Amino acid sequence: MPAGQGEFDRIARWFAPLAARLPGALGLRDDAGVLDLPAGRQLVVTTDAMVAGVHFLADADPADIAWKLLAVNLSDLAAKGADPLAYSLVTALPADLPADWLERFSAGLAAGQARWGIDLLGGDSVSTAGPVCLTISALGTVPRGRMVQRCGARPGDLVAVTGSVGDAWLGLQLLTGQAEFSVDPASGAALLSRLHRPEPRMGLISALRQFAHAAIDLSDGFAADLRHLAEVSGVRLRVSTDRVPLSPAAAAIVGQFPGLLSNLLAGGDDYEIAFSLSAEDWPALHDAAALAGVEVHVVGRVEPADPSIGAELVIEDVAGTRIVLQREGWQHY
Amino acid sequence: MPAGQGEFDRIARWFAPLAARLPGALGLRDDAGVLDLPAGRQLVVTTDAMVAGVHFLADADPADIAWKLLAVNLSDLAAKGADPLAYSLVTALPADLPADWLERFSAGLAAGQARWGIDLLGGDSVSTAGPVCLTISALGTVPRGRMVQRCGARPGDLVAVTGSVGDAWLGLQLLTGQAEFSVDPASGAALLSRLHRPEPRMGLISALRQFAHAAIDLSDGFAADLRHLAEVSGVRLRVSTDRVPLSPAAAAIVGQFPGLLSNLLAGGDDYEIAFSLSAEDWPALHDAAALAGVEVHVVGRVEPADPSIGAELVIEDVAGTRIVLQREGWQHY
Numbered sequence: 072m073p074a075g076q077g078e079f080d081r082i083a084r085w086f087a088p089l090a091a092r093l094p095g096a097l098g099l100r101d102d103a104g105v106l107d108l109p110a111g112r113q114l115v116v117t118t119d120a121m122v123a124g125v126h127f128l129a130d131a132d133p134a135d136i137a138w139k140l141l142a143v144n145l146s147d148l149a150a151k152g153a154d155p156l157a158y159s160l161v162t163a164l165p166a167d168l169p170a171d172w173l174e175r176f177s178a179g180l181a182a183g184q185a186r187w188g189i190d191l192l193g194g195d196s197v198s199t200a201g202p203v204c205l206t207i208s209a210l211g212t213v214p215r216g217r218m219v220q221r222c223g224a225r226p227g228d229l230v231a232v233t234g235s236v237g238d239a240w241l242g243l244q245l246l247t248g249q250a251e252f253s254v255d256p257a258s259g260a261a262l263l264s265r266l267h268r269p270e271p272r273m274g275l276i277s278a279l280r281q282f283a284h285a286a287i288d289l290s291d292g293f294a295a296d297l298r299h300l301a302e303v304s305g306v307r308l309r310v311s312t313d314r315v316p317l318s319p320a321a322a323a324i325v326g327q328f329p330g331l332l333s334n335l336l337a338g339g340d341d342y343e344i345a346f347s348l349s350a351e352d353w354p355a356l357h358d359a360a361a362l363a364g365v366e367v368h369v370v371g372r373v374e375p376a377d378p379s380i381g382a383e384l385v386i387e388d389v390a391g392t393r394i395v396l397q398r399e400g401w402q403h404y
Numbered sequence: 405m406p407a408g409q410g411e412f413d414r415i416a417r418w419f420a421p422l423a424a425r426l427p428g429a430l431g432l433r434d435d436a437g438v439l440d441l442p443a444g445r446q447l448v449v450t451t452d453a454m455v456a457g458v459h460f461l462a463d464a465d466p467a468d469i470a471w472k473l474l475a476v477n478l479s480d481l482a483a484k485g486a487d488p489l490a491y492s493l494v495t496a497l498p499a500d501l502p503a504d505w506l507e508r509f510s511a512g513l514a515a516g517q518a519r520w521g522i523d524l525l526g527g528d529s530v531s532t533a534g535p536v537c538l539t540i541s542a543l544g545t546v547p548r549g550r551m552v553q554r555c556g557a558r559p560g561d562l563v564a565v566t567g568s569v570g571d572a573w574l575g576l577q578l579l580t581g582q583a584e585f586s587v588d589p590a591s592g593a594a595l596l597s598r599l600h601r602p603e604p605r606m607g608l609i610s611a612l613r614q615f616a617h618a619a620i621d622l623s624d625g626f627a628a629d630l631r632h633l634a635e636v637s638g639v640r641l642r643v644s645t646d647r648v649p650l651s652p653a654a655a656a657i658v659g660q661f662p663g664l665l666s667n668l669l670a671g672g673d674d675y676e677i678a679f680s681l682s683a684e685d686w687p688a689l690h691d692a693a694a695l696a697g698v699e700v701h702v703v704g705r706v707e708p709a710d711p712s713i714g715a716e717l718v719i720e721d722v723a724g725t726r727i728v729l730q731r732e733g734w735q736h737y
Contacts, residue, residue, distance in 0.1 A: 095446075097553065097554075097555075100554065100555070100636050101484075101553055101554045101555070101636070102450055102480040102483055102484060102554070102620065102621060103448050103449060103450035103480055103481065103484045103486065103544075103551070104448070104449050104450075105446050105447065105448050105449075105484075105546070105551045106446060106447045106449065107446055107447075107548070108441050108446075108447060113428075113438050113439060113440055113441075114438065114439045114440075114441060114447060114543075115436050115437070115438050115439075116436060116437050116438075116439065116490075116492055116525055116526060116541075116543070117435055117436035117437075117526065118492045118493075118494055118526060118527045118528050118541065119528050120494045120496055120528045120530045120539070121530070122496050122530055122531065122532045122533075122534075122537075124532075124533050125530060125531055125532060125533070126530070147435040147436055148436065150435055151434075151435060151436045151438075153436065157449075159449055159451045159541050160451075161451055161453045161494075161539045163453055163455050163537050192449055193449060193450065193451060194451045195451050195452050195453045195539070197453045197454070197455055197458060197459070198455065198458055199455045199457075199458060199534060199535060199537060200455075200457050200458070200534065200535055201455075201532060201533065201534015201535045201537070202532060202533055202534045204455075204496050204532060204534070204537040206453070206494045206528070206539045208449075208451065208492050208541040210447075210449070211436075213438070215440070218436070218438045220430065220434055221430075221433065221434045221435070222430075222433070222434070287435065288435060303433050303434070
């Protein structure tokens with residue numbers, strides 16, 4: 072791909088240090104990177120892109136953008152039970168970026184790399200007349216045949232979810248000034264942190280591989296993603312809103328504005344992991360998660376699909392009344 | 405990454421068929437793809453992005469864009485001596501694309517896949533308010549330790565190049581109406597085809613692995629890329645303009661306008677491969693290339709760098725006079 076000297080300078084200054092620990096990255100001075108896979112392992116590849124004005128506000132802190140770009144890719148690896156190996160990065164950047172944009176962006180990647188133990192392998196750096204457009208392709212590995220798929224949910228399974236749901240949506244309302252609720256400063260900061268600095272559930276990777284029949288990371292929205300899982304698995308998922316885990320801040324807000332709960336279920340950007348497993352494995356999974364510092368909660372169960380209806384997601388309130396959400400997930404079209 | 409229903413429909417209709425032959429792509433219905441590496445092989449990863457208005461004209465045929473996007477990535481794999489394995493694709497598309505854009509784009513990918521024996525593994529599909537922004541990350545494999553790097557050129561080596569140089573630049577002049585030359589229709593079509601439908605030199609992959617000490621694909625420009633190879637290898641490359649292979653059309657044009665030769669050497673988008681090898685291996689490499697239907701020509705030799713100057717590229721005309729190009733390669737900054 073054609074490149075100008077500006078590209079080489081940028082790569083050497085801001086990206087090569089991120090690849091310094093990975094010999095196969097060749098200092099980002101070659102056309103490609105080269106990697107060994109541990110013996111007996113398969114390669115897992117996931118790719119997520121983010122565009123200014125669509126996935127983040129144009130004036131967002133570049134360090135937060137970088138962190139999130141890496142985090143959302145690692146969240147996909149985690150949901151598949153894959154250990155991270157390396158990642159490629161493509162930046163398409165306009166000429167009028169602030170002078171410190173790349174410095175901040177690179178710092179955000181460095182922070183994520185240090186936290187999650189992954190290094191930059193290579194990529195590309197191009198110009199655009201449009202908004203910032205960023206892509207990471209993350210590589211991971213699993214023991215052969217052990218990738219956790221979306222399609223394995225079985226009738227009788229429990230459905231569980233890590234962490235808490237809806238904080239990022241609440242944070243987005245605060246960020247954009249659309250919040251009808253008010254929160255104390257500490258809670259507000261916590262909600263914004265969930266939006267800006269998601270934490271992929273890397274601690275759960277080996278337990279998911281051991282126990283999960285199916286898994287998906289919650290990016291589109293709790294409801295939308297569980298529907299994906301139900302559809303690909305060909306089952307009915309029945310979940311109870313009163314079992315959906317909420318953070319203390321979110322619980323307080325929903326206590327005051329109960330109508331917001333449906334927004335939290337559809338909000339997206341949670342980067343938690345929803346998964347199904349046998350009921351008898353729940354205690355062992357719960358213990359493994361606790362050891363890893365990850366909270367897990369059962370939110371429902373898997374049932375056979377009604378042949379006349381097909382795969383579906385059924386959301387019920389505490390009284391067992393079915394709830395139909397106007398919107399189940401984040402849409403950008 | 406959040407996704408709307410439009411994204412799922414698009415993926416199912418236009419992209420899932422491109423992944424149908426690869427079981428690990430899981431029908432593009434999961435968060436990730438999974439792949440086995442052949443025993444004893446290392447993974448090679450290369451990534452190239454293309455942006456409308458920078459790498460192609462906004463009204464270009466989407467089938468040509470797709471072909472080229474795949475070709476430029478495979479050209480990098482070929483230059484590394486890597487056999488293609490699979491690729492990921494990210495499309496960032498504006499809402500106002502022509503109705504048949506995705507159909508044409510998908511058809512171009514399908515044509516490239518059929519030609520080069522590679523399948524779609526996964527990716528992402530997002531919206532943008534800006535120009536079309538496309539990324540492919542191509543995965544290949546080499547026997548362990550056999551990736552051909554940029555840095556291996558040794559004093560005494562010959563420097564060779566596949567095919568012919570400069571056609572794509574001439575095609576671009578025709579396309580943009582900037583040509584000071586005129587050509588017959590058949591030659592014009594051939595030059596435009598080199599620009600729109602580059603042919604990565606897949607036939608040379610195993611011979612490069614066997615014989616090349618260093619290699620780079622010509623994307624920035626013949627001169628710029630040979631300079632990269634010289635710098636990373638720490639040597640002086642000496643090449644003769646009269647040995648640079650030109651197509652019949654290009655030779656006729658340069659015969660009429662000798663001053664254009666320097667533009668051809670700096671034009672970029674050739675997607676030929678330049679490489680160095682021992683003189684004694686040249687006959688065997690030449691025979692292997694001929695069997696694969698790839699023309700190869702010696703264009704120069706590798707010499708020790710002058711310690712007081714460092715690595716350099718020396719371009720000489722037929723009389724041995726050194727030529728200094730005003731511009732050695734394509735710049736998009």
